[in-house]
Amino acid sequence: xxxxxxSRRIIKTGLxxxxxxxVASFLLLFLSGCAxxxxxxxxxxxxxxCGFEMQAxxxxxxxxxxxxxxxxxxxxxxxxxxNSLRLLKKMYEITDEVYEHxxxxxxxxxxxxxxxxxxxxxxxxxxxxxQAVLPELLKCQQEYKxxxxxxxTKCILAGIETTxxxxxxxxxxxSMPGVSDVTNN
Numbered sequence: 001x002x003x004x005x006x007s008r009r010i011i012k013t014g015l016x017x018x019x020x021x022x023v024a025s026f027l028l029l030f031l032s033g034c035a036x037x038x039x040x041x042x043x044x045x046x047x048x049x050c051g052f053e054m055q056a057x058x059x060x061x062x063x064x065x066x067x068x069x070x071x072x073x074x075x076x077x078x079x080x081x082x083n084s085l086r087l088l089k090k091m092y093e094i095t096d097e098v099y100e101h102x103x104x105x106x107x108x109x110x111x112x113x114x115x116x117x118x119x120x121x122x123x124x125x126x127x128x129x130x131q132a133v134l135p136e137l138l139k140c141q142q143e144y145k146x147x148x149x150x151x152x153t154k155c156i157l158a159g160i161e162t163t164x165x166x167x168x169x170x171x172x173x174x175s176m177p178g179v180s181d182v183t184n185n
Contacts (some may be wrong), residue, residue: 049087050117055093057113060098061106070099090117097130104134108141111156119160127163136163 063073073095078084080092094113101109112133119126127133134158144152 028099046118046121049121050114052087052088053094053117054110054114057094057098057110059108060095061104061109064098065106070095070128101130101134104137105141107152108137108156112137112160115157115160119164125164127160128165133159133163136160 025076064070072137074092077091078088080088098104098109104112112130116126130137137156140152140155142158146160
């Protein structure tokens with residue numbers, strides 16, 4: 001019986017590693033086909049790119065939970081440098097976050113990554129870091145357990161929104177007679 005259970009665990013882990021490798025391979029094909037652009041332009045391209053990120057996040061969490069190391073996962077990826085495209089950089093960021101924040105489950109983290117991706121590509125305000133939104137993510141995860149539901153998604157989105165850094169509003173400068181402006185001196 002133990003042999004059967006161990007075999008099943010090995011097969012599941014092998015499948016997860018295969019999925020991660022498949023995502024990485026698909027990423028390479030996708031990147032080579034999109035070498036002329038780094039940022040998706042249409043709603044379909046944005047959803048496709050964010051879907052890739054979400055799948056990478058899901059796979060990374062599953063592999064982490066199966067005992068695979070961050071080093072093992074990142075060794076499956078091509079090296080990243082300053083000229084690497086956005087999606088490859090995000091896969092490294094995802095593995096860093098997944099292993100730094102082991103308390104986050106698959107549902108919470110993948111929902112967070114999908115929304116973060118959407119905000120970035122649509123140039124919407126974003127939280128300054130995962131650290132800033134982590135208490136909200138953990139609260140949502142605790143409240144909705146491991147369920148994937150509309151309520152848990154709304155909770156995560158609200159948590160992101162409450163920790164989002166809004167760009168400062170620049171007010172028009174008003175000159176008042178008799179008042180000197182320090183910047184003009």
